[in-house]
Amino acid sequence: MSQPVFRRFALAVVAAGSLLSGVTACVSRPVAAPPPVTNKFADAGLRQIATAQDARATSALLPFLERPEGQYRREAALAFASVQDKAATAALSAHLADADVTVRRAAAYALGQTADSTAENALRQRITEEPDATTRRYVLEALGKCTSRTGLATLTRLPANLATDTAALAGQAWGLYRAGLRGLTSEAAVARTVQLLAQANPSGARLAAANALARTRGLNLTPYAAIIAAVAQNDPSYAVRSAAAASLSKASPAxxxxxxxxxxxxxDPDYRVRISALRAMTAAQYAPVKEAAWDALTDANEQVALTAAEFFLAHAKGEPGASLLEKANRLTTWRVRATLLAAALKQGGNQQAAIRAAIQERYSAAADPYEKGYLLKALGEDPAAYDFVTRATFLTGQPVVIGTYGTEALVAMRSNPAFPVELQPAFALLLQRAIGTGDVAVMGTAAEALRNPKLNLRRLFANTGFLRQARDKLLLPRDLEAWQSLQQTIDFLENIPAVPFPVAKAGSHPIDWALVQTIPTGQRAIIRTGKGDVTFRLLVEQAPGSVASFVALVRQGFYNGKNFHRVVPNFVAQGGCPRGDGWGSSDYNLRSEFADLHYGEGAVGLASAGKDTESCQWFITHAPTPHLDGRYTIFAQVVSGMEVVSRLEIGDRIERIDLVR
Incomplete structure (x- = not known):
């Protein structure tokens, strides 16, 4: 990050002295210095690099890699982390040996982001040649993103001289994590990952190792269950305990x-660990853990209580539906209650009709559209509620979120093995009706159902004309997600190769450099909510286009009165959707800006429908979520108010956002 530049100058002021004396005096008077440079983009070269990054212009960036100024070489290398063009792999690999250590780190990071397997040998060679410990960590992590299955051994066994190097241990753990996300692992890699959980290792290594065990698919962690359980209960870091607890779902229910x-x-004193423990409980463990889950329904933290309700919805067996209904009716938090009502209806029994009637009665009495939506979601567990949900979903003049939730509920019903055969033709017609509504969420959800092979609807829709007609009425890039869903369904029904979805080019919404240059590196934004204030520090030097867009929308009052429409416990709180259901967008898209940043607690990222499709929606992470690193733009960091973030719920309002210095 460049330092502010100050220019000082003095004016020679010729003043008239006393007329009586006739003496002319020359007086030098101090004047106020000009304001400091606001951010690094006062430098025209850095603006050129960022503009080329935004345009994905590899040919314009490559010459900057050869500039004598280390700052330009570093920024150009970092730009390729967003461009991700394999044509730059050779040049980036060469800069792994750059004289400037910051350039070497940037080159390693960019190679990892490009995920080009041809960089594997250069990265492996650099492990032993790199003299800087921090840069070596970058190289090891990048190797995890690029390595082949045969090269995994390099990550699993560090050279002997690095066995106690804390930076190398962290790099090894992150490399194994990144490889695991790609499905690359082995028995030796898992054993090494478990060793890295030991408290003697640095916290970064333990965090990476715990996340690797939690997120690598297909692992059997039964042989390590006792070790992992001890880490989950004793590690000093809540984030390590949380990820370790999550990984216990992969051990047999010993x-x-x-x-x-x-x-x-x-x-556990941290609500996020309690959530991870609840999520790790499986159906096979139901009997020995259900009492703890019952207790969690009344946890002081609503996210924990919701996760407990979700546990019963997913895994309850042998529970009388009426008993679950009774427990649900005693709960005061609507989302927890609605989820437990869904569990009651799913269990059913001889009280199925009474439970369904009770939910329908609550729906009619509810005023909050999000609660009504969740109650429709609950009714999705019972095909006998089909007519009720259909009427509610397509009622005119209601908030759009009800149609969104209702369509999802109807699709869930149709996926239920108990869905009546005689209703299947009516459901197919309902999907066609949904496509014709023009509502992007209803259309997108219905189109997804049409291409669901488990529903076997292809035979009923040989003519895709109605889908094409609906697709062609959409406005791009605003309606990109609905366009994607409709096009994917057309491809599926016609059995043709996937059509690439259109991504807006930089020229359609270039970075507003005049605005960027007015945003200081310390710019704050205060999010005013009914639960309290949350303060962001905007990262203009790392994500200039994204920050400029956010600031412009804030100044327009765009976010005033919007809702947090998505809250996933121990993951994210998401808001900024103009529709309030996650399907809304601005009239432009942004290009992804993948700076050397990581999703820790309180990172603020832009939601997207894929690379280079960011818009107005953003989310705040509750805890470290490293699987999002390098996939979603980080444009801000919470600096105060995380206790408010932990209490945010679906439907909470963004009263306004204030920009402060």
């Missing part, structure tokens, strides 16, 4: 696992 999860659910 006595130690349900006991550990129950203890964590009841006793």
């Amino acid at each position: 006595a130690a696992v349900p006991t550990a999860l129950s203890v964590l659910t009841r006793r």
